[in-house]
């Protein structure tokens with residue numbers, strides 16, 4: 001029987017599938033909104049997220065909220081999750097076995113949320129979801145077909161804040177990407193084309209969420 005997001009979240013809250021369980025304050029399951037068409041996927045909780053139990057709080061979260069506002073959306077109208085649900089110590093990169101252990105939570109989240117558009121925030125989430133070694137600078141700005149859904153990669157808000165902020169070229173590009181998100185959400189016809197193309201996709205041998213049964 002299909003579980004609800006609330007049931008999955010309460011099971012995830014006591015997860016001990018990897019070593020990150022030892023150092024966390026709490027599992028950051030994510031802000032999940034089953035009715036939302038738009039899902040953001042980040043990397044992993046940081047210091048503040050670990051303390052507060054919510055994804056993308058603090059400065060990066062404020063920038064995300066601001067960009068959402070620019071396309072007419074409030075934060076509580078979307079879903080926001082991370083690939084990894086527990087904070088890696090010192091914000092180090094997640095390790096392959098931690099990613100593998102955490103992947104079923106993300107798969108279940110996507111299956112239950114059924115988003116129309118997924119925005120991957122930054123290099124880590126983009127490479128993982130799209131199963132590619134290509135970097136964010138080349139992948140952003142376009143819509144990618146993935147299991148019948150639209151994936152739009154963009155820069156991680158924290159990278160914008162650390163790399164020049166509002167005056168940077170990256171910030172302009174972030175704005176453009178959010179505009180693409182707005183247009184994609186408003187275009188029901190495009191979805192049928194994406195579904196047809198997605199069926200023709202070829203999978204690679206690299207480990208990634210792409211190889212799991214999602215739907």
Ligand code: URA
Pocket residue numbers: 042043044045046049054055056057060082158
């Ligand atoms: N960075 C992320 O990737 N996720 C968060 O939740 C916060 C910062």
